[in-house]
Amino acid sequence: MNALRDYQQGLYIQARQALTTSRAVCIQLATGGGKTPVMSAMCESVYGKHKTAWILVNRKELLTQASAHLLKWNVPHNMIKPGRAESNAFRIHLVSSDTLIRRYDKIKRWPDLIIFDECHLTLDRQIEIVKRLPEHTKIIGFTATPERGDGRGLSVKAGGVYDELITGPSIPELTEQGYLSGLRYFSPPLEGLSSLKVRGTDYDEEQLEELLKRRKVYGELVGHYAKYGVNPNGTRKPALIFCRSIKSADHTAERFRDKGFNFHNIDSTMTDTRRAELVAALTAGTIDGLTGCDIFTYGIDIPRVEYGATIRPTLSRALYMQAIGRVLRPFRDGVTGYRKEEALFFDHVNNILEHQDDRYPGVPLHYVPEISWNFDGVDKRKRDKKQKNVILCPHLDFMYCDKGNCATCQHNPDKSVTDARKPMIVIPAALVEAPRPVPMAERAPDDQREIQDRIGAAILEYKRDMSPGPVGELLKIAESLKRQPMWVYYELTSEDRKTINIPLLHEIARQKKYDPKWVYFRIKEARMRKAVIKDYREAMR
Numbered sequence: 001m002n003a004l005r006d007y008q009q010g011l012y013i014q015a016r017q018a019l020t021t022s023r024a025v026c027i028q029l030a031t032g033g034g035k036t037p038v039m040s041a042m043c044e045s046v047y048g049k050h051k052t053a054w055i056l057v058n059r060k061e062l063l064t065q066a067s068a069h070l071l072k073w074n075v076p077h078n079m080i081k082p083g084r085a086e087s088n089a090f091r092i093h094l095v096s097s098d099t100l101i102r103r104y105d106k107i108k109r110w111p112d113l114i115i116f117d118e119c120h121l122t123l124d125r126q127i128e129i130v131k132r133l134p135e136h137t138k139i140i141g142f143t144a145t146p147e148r149g150d151g152r153g154l155s156v157k158a159g160g161v162y163d164e165l166i167t168g169p170s171i172p173e174l175t176e177q178g179y180l181s182g183l184r185y186f187s188p189p190l191e192g193l194s195s196l197k198v199r200g201t202d203y204d205e206e207q208l209e210e211l212l213k214r215r216k217v218y219g220e221l222v223g224h225y226a227k228y229g230v231n232p233n234g235t236r237k238p239a240l241i242f243c244r245s246i247k248s249a250d251h252t253a254e255r256f257r258d259k260g261f262n263f264h265n266i267d268s269t270m271t272d273t274r275r276a277e278l279v280a281a282l283t284a285g286t287i288d289g290l291t292g293c294d295i296f297t298y299g300i301d302i303p304r305v306e307y308g309a310t311i312r313p314t315l316s317r318a319l320y321m322q323a324i325g326r327v328l329r330p331f332r333d334g335v336t337g338y339r340k341e342e343a344l345f346f347d348h349v350n351n352i353l354e355h356q357d358d359r360y361p362g363v364p365l366h367y368v369p370e371i372s373w374n375f376d377g378v379d380k381r382k383r384d385k386k387q388k389n390v391i392l393c394p395h396l397d398f399m400y401c402d403k404g405n406c407a408t409c410q411h412n413p414d415k416s417v418t419d420a421r422k423p424m425i426v427i428p429a430a431l432v433e434a435p436r437p438v439p440m441a442e443r444a445p446d447d448q449r450e451i452q453d454r455i456g457a458a459i460l461e462y463k464r465d466m467s468p469g470p471v472g473e474l475l476k477i478a479e480s481l482k483r484q485p486m487w488v489y490y491e492l493t494s495e496d497r498k499t500i501n502i503p504l505l506h507e508i509a510r511q512k513k514y515d516p517k518w519v520y521f522r523i524k525e526a527r528m529r530k531a532v533i534k535d536y537r538e539a540m541r
């Protein structure tokens with residue numbers, strides 16, 4: 001088997017174990033976490049056992065993307081799509097779901113394993129296909145967001161397909177390990193959304209368009225890109241702008257072009273060739289950005305993108321998370337003279353307030369260490385009319401801030417904001433860029449030595465009396481180094497990983513003001529990791 005990351009290997013083993021007792025499992029892995037390599041590893045295993053597998057995708061672009069990964073893993077395969085038929089010469093097939101439903105009566109051999117990509121979509125079609133599968137066929141679904149906007153569940157007990165859910169590492173964990181880009185999140189205030197009609201999980205298109213124009217959001221959208229999307233050397237950050245409709249996306253691209261930015265709309269009415277040209281142009285850096293609605297909310301892989309913005313309010317948590325995930329893929333190599341340092345996301349329609357986890361009030365979902373997915377379904381999503389607070393700093397263009405005290409913050413010199421827990425309002429202020437955390441590898445040698453000394457001193461002090469002081473010191477260091485709080489736990493437990501230090505987890509949660517359930521999920525995660533490592537070692541014997 002080709003090399004997988006540790007957590008990918010863990011998902012692979014957990015899925016294999018689950019399929020010994022269940023027929024269908026759903027695997028959740030954050031956008032950018034690398035689900036296609038896991039699929040490829042599964043197909044490689046199936047191929048080696050002389051069995052058959054299908055990967056079903058919902059878009060033509062995804063066929064090409066999945067094929068490239070299988071080729072990278074040296075897995076021979078064929079495609080079932082318009083102009084291409086099933087072939088007994090191949091044991092692995094990439095399948096267009098649109099083509100499959102028109103060829104049920106022509107299938108020569110149903111697979112031993114079927115993998116549904118983006119399985120939170122087209123649930124009815126999955127149910128229809130599963131009914132036609134022979135009983136021995138195993139089923140795996142992959143998605144970054146295992147829930148649906150219409151409230152229906154993916155689980156069997158909710159009328160769906162999957163017997164159980166396997167979850168991967170969270171966005172904060174993947175970011176800490178360097179597998180996702182760090183994120184700065186901005187949410188300029190927009191009043192008036194609560195008065196709009198809701199159709200399904202989206203807002204009325206005509207009313208929304210009128211509100212955006214009345215509040216001059218289009219101008220603000222372009223203005224923020226002019227300020228944050230242009231690098232000091234004049235190069236421009238590759239961008240994706242999420243809009244409500246094709247008409248809105250076309251209008252938005254025109255607004256950017258009027259200000260000298262090379263933006264283009266991309267939509268489903270275009271030919272496959274034209275869409276591929278636009279994606280290739282953004283990947284190569286020959287255009288500045290793309291605007292669109294549904295065409296790149298899932299599946300499109302453009303790691304070079306580092307600037308995202310949305311003018312599409314939605315009640316669908318899956319759609320919201322998928323949009324943010326488009327900008328989080330790291331792009332370390334870049335092109336000559338260019339490197340992606342971080343991702344920026346501008347939420348111009350208050351989605352950050354609409355989508356929160358009750359266990360972590362005031363914390364955006366992409367910072368939550370453990371999301372509770374509605375895998376079993378919920379009542380149809382409605383707008384939550386309860387007051388929600390998020391710390392959005394008016395001194396920093398309403399960037400999300402996780403600091404607990406505004407009164408003592410260096411970016412609040414005139415003390416105009418006094419209570420961090422009250423909803424922020426727009427106030428006149430000189431905008432100042434926040435000092436960014438700097439990873440250890442990018443610091444000067446003297447700075448590195450000083451930080452290493454501070455880390456060593458804190459660890460020694462903690463070993464002496466296990467007091468909260470060194471924990472707090474390490475949490476400050478972690479923040480300055482762009483690391484997650486669990487880095488502190490691993491630093492302080494490096495000599496003893498056989499047991500779980502529950503008091504230390506509680507102390508970290510107390511100082512970070514986390515919900516107590518954070519500790520529960522960290523304990524559960526640690527126990528799962530131990531079990532996976534044990535099973536992996538046994539499997540490798």
